[in-house]
Amino acid sequence: MLRIYGSAKSRTVRVLWMVGELGISYDHKDWLPRAPETKTPEYRALNPNGRVPTIDDDGFILTESMAINLYLSKKHKSPLYPTDPRHEALAWQWSLWETDRLDRQLVNYMRHTKEYPEAQRKPEIAAEMWNEVTASFDVLETALAKSEWLAGPSFSVGDLNVAAALLRALTLDLAKWPKLEAWLTRCWERPPAKRARAMREKP
Ligand SMILES: N[C@@H](CCC(=O)N[C@@H](CS)C(=O)NCC(=O)O)C(=O)O
Numbered sequence: 001m002l003r004i005y006g007s008a009k010s011r012t013v014r015v016l017w018m019v020g021e022l023g024i025s026y027d028h029k030d031w032l033p034r035a036p037e038t039k040t041p042e043y044r045a046l047n048p049n050g051r052v053p054t055i056d057d058d059g060f061i062l063t064e065s066m067a068i069n070l071y072l073s074k075k076h077k078s079p080l081y082p083t084d085p086r087h088e089a090l091a092w093q094w095s096l097w098e099t100d101r102l103d104r105q106l107v108n109y110m111r112h113t114k115e116y117p118e119a120q121r122k123p124e125i126a127a128e129m130w131n132e133v134t135a136s137f138d139v140l141e142t143a144l145a146k147s148e149w150l151a152g153p154s155f156s157v158g159d160l161n162v163a164a165a166l167l168r169a170l171t172l173d174l175a176k177w178p179k180l181e182a183w184l185t186r187c188w189e190r191p192p193a194k195r196a197r198a199m200r201e202k203p
Pocket residue numbers: 009010011012033034050051052053063064065066
């Protein structure tokens with residue numbers, strides 16, 4: 001049995017979207033980031049970073065949302081995992097790119113503009129992060145002008161990993177990046193994506 005550690009109100013939403021695509025059952029430890037359960041020695045033995053998500057797949061422990069989704073889609077022989085080695089490599093490329101160029105940049109931008117209490121927000125951090133986020137949006141816009149999907153001819157784990165990380169961007173004005181906006185909407189309109197989002201937005 002697959003067990004997923006982490007609340008939908010965290011990067012675990014990416015994994016919940018993937019398992020919805022795969023249609024597999026799982027046991028869910030619905031823990032928020034920094035919840036007391038994530039600070040126990042038992043959990044630290046699974047994930048020494050103390051973060052979520054983590055999965056336990058019949059005793060195989062894996063952390064890092066991008067790696068988890070690549071693993072699960074490959075293991076379950078999903079059409080989301082490209083079989084062509086070049087498309088497979090593109091799925092890796094975009095997943096690694098997202099972690100490097102977009103992930104914390106977007107989170108920190110949103111924190112310092114909307115999510116933190118006003119007194120805690122730092123406009124200089126928001127401005128620096130916005131510069132990096134928009135540069136990454138430009139990269140995606142160029143890629144999506146050439147191809148409808150990021151890693152091959154159809155929606156794949158590469159799209160899912162990047163689009164899932166762009167959840168917060170759904171509330172931004174993306175008019176300057178029309179290809180990106182259309183692609184992001186296509187991705188998030190998928191029923192498993194909507195279900196994962198609903199889990200996240202549940203009070
Ligand atoms: N690169 C990791 C990041 C995991 C991560 O930062 N998780 C956050 C929640 S979204 C967390 O658990 N934070 C707890 C902390 O910062 O102590 C991944 O993609 O899985």
